[in-house]
Amino acid sequence: MELWVIWLILAGILIVVEMLTLTFYLLWLAIGAIVAAVIDWFWPGSFVVELVAGCIIVLILTIFTGPITRRFHSSKGFKDAVDELVGKQGIVLEDIAADVPGIVKVGNETWSAASNERLLKGDTVRVVSRGSAVLQVEKWGG
Helix, strand or coil: CCHHHHHHHHHHHHHHHHHHHCCCHHHHHHHHHHHHHHHHHHCCCCHHHHHHHHHHHHHHHHHHHHHHHHHHHHCCCCCCCCHHHCCCEEEEEECECCCCCEEEEECCEEEEEECCCCECCCCEEEEEEECCCEEEEEECCC
């Protein structure tokens, strides 16, 4: 497999993960990978040049767009997509115990979830808060 194809696959994976996290940093890495793919396509076998050029692009994007993304995140009315899960209804896909997280489905997404009470598969839950990757849920109506 050609190296430029591998760079494009890496860029695609980073873009998909970026769409899930909305941090912009993975997007900059994806753009760096695309730049590396373009360089490899024109000058195959120049891995070091591709790597350095990709890193420079990522560094430039991170430095110059950091203030823009901070301003965007602190703007009035901005709400993180994950924060919008709070208050939504979901369903337990894997049992949740007080000290053992399980799996819930909220909308079309599945999440790891923790609860202070035991919840069984099929229970309807409400999202109370969210951590970095784990939702805190409680039984709907309970």
